[in-house]
Amino acid sequence: MIEEQVRTLFAKVYQLDTPAEQINVEEPLFGPESRYGLDSLDTLRFIAALQQQYQFDVGSCGTDTFRTIRSIAEFVSR
Amino acid sequence: MEGTLVRLTPVEDADFALIARWLQPSVAATMGAGGTAEYRSVESIRSGMSKLPLIMIETRDGRKIGLVQWRTLGHDRSFELGAVVGEPQLWDNGCGAEASLLALDYLFRFKDAHRVQFTTGLYNRRVLTFLFKTGVVIEGILRDYFYFDGCYHDAVVASLLRPEYDRALTELDGLPPVTEMVPAAERELAARSSAPACANAGTACSPIWSRGRDGGARR
Numbered sequence: 001m002i003e004e005q006v007r008t009l010f011a012k013v014y015q016l017d018t019p020a021e022q023i024n025v026e027e028p029l030f031g032p033e034s035r036y037g038l039d040s041l042d043t044l045r046f047i048a049a050l051q052q053q054y055q056f057d058v059g060s061c062g063t064d065t066f067r068t069i070r071s072i073a074e075f076v077s078r
Numbered sequence: 079m080e081g082t083l084v085r086l087t088p089v090e091d092a093d094f095a096l097i098a099r100w101l102q103p104s105v106a107a108t109m110g111a112g113g114t115a116e117y118r119s120v121e122s123i124r125s126g127m128s129k130l131p132l133i134m135i136e137t138r139d140g141r142k143i144g145l146v147q148w149r150t151l152g153h154d155r156s157f158e159l160g161a162v163v164g165e166p167q168l169w170d171n172g173c174g175a176e177a178s179l180l181a182l183d184y185l186f187r188f189k190d191a192h193r194v195q196f197t198t199g200l201y202n203r204r205v206l207t208f209l210f211k212t213g214v215v216i217e218g219i220l221r222d223y224f225y226f227d228g229c230y231h232d233a234v235v236a237s238l239l240r241p242e243y244d245r246a247l248t249e250l251d252g253l254p255p256v257t258e259m260v261p262a263a264e265r266e267l268a269a270r271s272s273a274p275a276c277a278n279a280g281t282a283c284s285p286i287w288s289r290g291r292d293g294g295a296r297r
């Protein structure tokens with residue numbers, strides 16, 4: 001459920017041509033391995049959008065928290 | 079200066095060993111410090127602090143992950159800015175970008191910068207993308223500027239002037255807001271308190287601290 005929401009938000013924030021359901025929940029979202037060409041600044045933008053939706057304290061996140069849809073969903077559902 | 083992911087903090091004694099490790103020849107130093115990697119002792123870094131301030135990048139949970147540095151260049155409102163995130167596995171997670179934005183904010187909003195310059199290798203896609211996306215203006219190519227891995231590398235020199243920084247603030251949608259040093263509630267209270275006095279004096283009241291990202295006038 002949360003994974004679906006995060007995936008939809010990801011597609012919306014970056015206005016992706018790729019439909020949300022085609023985003024693999026374990027694929028890298030940012031950096032050279034990302035097929036979306038997103039970088040560190042984009043990570044920051046997505047975190048701001050996630051914070052607006054889920055109201056979490058980013059202080060408790062790990063360095064890999066925002067790598068994939070799955071890791072993000074696990075973090076925000078805590 | 080504090081952001082969503084990281085804060086900028088002063089260097090402490092225990093940090094110098096970390097800094098020496100980050101600045102030695104390594105992928106992190108070459109990509110982050112623009113090819114200026116070299117073996118330096120803790121003492122030489124410590125003594126160089128008076129000429130080249132170093133500021134630590136610390137995550138919200140207190141982990142030191144890198145540094146930013148700047149120096150004046152040409153005149154006292156002109157700076158060159160650089161940043162290193164020490165561990166490659168920490169790249170692309172927003173920390174480096176946010177630290178660079180915080181340092182830019184500090185230079186423009188606290189040091190009254192007019193110009194901030196960046197010099198980075200032409201091979202450095204991460205930094206170049208950051209520069210393009212933040213509205214930094216590419217000024218030119220410095221040919222064979224760096225030497226490592228047994229060959230010369232071109233560098234890109236780029237800069238942001240005050241009006242371009244102001245414009246970038248309005249165009250960088252969706253990023254976390256800059257932390258204000260004077261809390262918004264304090265500013266509102268002070269503005270309300272000073273309004274009658276200003277009205278009596280017959281002059282418009284526009285406290286300097288009401289200017290900024292939240293829509294006030296800028297210089």
